[in-house]
Amino acid sequence: IDNDEWSIEELAQSIINGDRKALASGITLVESRANKHRKKAAQLIQLLLPNTGKSIRIGITGVPGAGKSTWIEAFGKKLVQEDHKIAVLAIDPSSSLSGGSILGDKTRMEELSHHQNVFIRPSPTAGTLGGVHRMTRETILLCEAASYDIILVETVGVGQSEVMVRGMVDFFLLLALTGGGDELQGMKKGIMELVDAIVINKADGDNKVRATKARNEYRQLLHYLQPATKGWQTKAITCSAIKGEGIVEIWELIERFIEEISESGVMEDRRKSQSLDWMKQMIHDRLFDEFMNIDGRKEELRRLKEGVIVGEVSPAEAVETLFTP
Amino acid sequence: IDNDEWSIEELAQSIINGDRKALASGITLVESRANKHRKKAAQLIQLLLPNTGKSIRIGITGVPGAGKSTWIEAFGKKLVQEDHKIAVLAIDPSSSLSGGSILGDKTRMEELSHHQNVFIRPSPTAGTLGGVHRMTRETILLCEAASYDIILVETVGVGQSEVMVRGMVDFFLLLALTGGGDELQGMKKGIMELVDAIVINKADGDNKVRATKARNEYRQLLHYLQPATKGWQTKAITCSAIKGEGIVEIWELIERFIEEISESGVMEDRRKSQSLDWMKQMIHDRLFDEFMNIDGRKEELRRLKEGVIVGEVSPAEAVETLFTP
Known part of the structure; x- marks a missing residue:
């Protein structure tokens, strides 16, 4: 990512041309914490700006064990079949601490990761949550410039990460566990009012009845809560990522969502206020x-x-002390 | 609030002695936006600090029409009968814009406002929400130094004001409208996971049955939501402020709450993290x-x-521009 390899203009053009190596370099630049890189990164994004904003940005959250990677694999495969180019990014504040990364282990989405129209990027492993946030937002723009038309942003849901993901996506989806109702009680505070759909995964075999029951309970509950998106009643649906059931329906739901909020102007308002x-x-x-x-x-x-x-x-005196030279 | 009237030390001592005029002057000082006053205000609070922190801080929110002032009047009268000294403060971000104030109209709590052990202070009428927040927090400390042992902070619930009130009180109470369930849908996003009790007021006459029905629906809903306070299941109860029914029970509930969270250490943790x-x-x-x-x-x-x-x-380029000299 240093000067002798690429000029920022060349890098930008290569990203626009769909050069995966250039895209990876651009993201590394954006993820760098060095001051000199920050200015270059801002330049790069400024150059790419006219080519950004045309994707559908989808956030995915869910507790460990909800089957996020299996679901993304199934959903991604469906999308590439329809000739979409998809990028999968991750926000994992815990990786900032541990140095690990939820998407570091590529075997989690083996088939998907080998597809030519799929770009998978693990979570940045350095920096504060605010830093990870900035990097992910900028990575979205880079991927859009490289013609990825569907961006999936996955989060493990630690701390405030869902609020951040909500602030950078159009559609936000919660992958929930199946069960008879008790799972709803473990639901993170405020999460149901942040998402546009609750997807109860693993609705197959012995689980199917319980998943349907959970879905109905979620629907009842959602009826009383404020929707995350103006004019859109938050949906609760079941699917089975392993069997590939219900995946098409979720994509159709998202397409309808985008159509409706684009027409109503909510989409444009949201993107503006997000920026x-x-x-x-x-x-x-x-x-x-x-x-x-x-x-x-x-x-x-x-x-x-x-x-x-x-x-x-x-606290008032402490702040006075801090600001007194 | 200028030097020639009181020295800060005299003012502090008079507040501690329970001089209402001194308390009012102190609050005016805290509410001043002038730089020279800010430093003095910090000094004053520093002097009062050993005399603060001993009250029970109770937040009250609810939509207009929920009967907040009638409820506070009934609740306050009950408390002064038990020899408590109570202060009623208000957070009203809309008053910052209009110049009005939710508690400016003292006739709203006529009986209460004339009681010698009651101090009512309208919302500061100037400044941003952040400013109003600061002033209210400091006013709480001043009232505590003046031996008010129960502080009620009322808010109209505009914008982020409930989050702010949650950040300055021990117990937070939502006054809800009676009704058959439709009211729940109009509930502000996230509010039910911010409060420790939902009080359905106006549970009298023809309304009683509907209020009880609403209470049961809230209870069901709360069962699935995350409680605002660790170890405390958020309660839903009915009362009638006009008839004075259920008021004693709410006070007993709050006393039990304070006892429980004091024992578990949640109270201390909360106050520290609030500071x-x-x-x-x-x-x-x-x-x-x-x-x-x-x-x-x-x-x-x-x-x-x-x-x-x-x-x-x-956005990245805009920020670079702002920070480039």
């Missing part, structure tokens, strides 16, 4: 990073926080 | 305010936002 929210977030992150980079600041903040915790210093 | 969150929020607000105060910044930001909206500038 502005993102910009605002970046400004705040940048200001805080600069503030924290001042010598001795981290130590000072740690000390003041301790004072606040034991009740010796009020 | 740290508040501190973090103040740092971010301050950084952003300083950033925006630079000459020409507002205009530059407006222009860049337009570029982002029409798709000419990427």
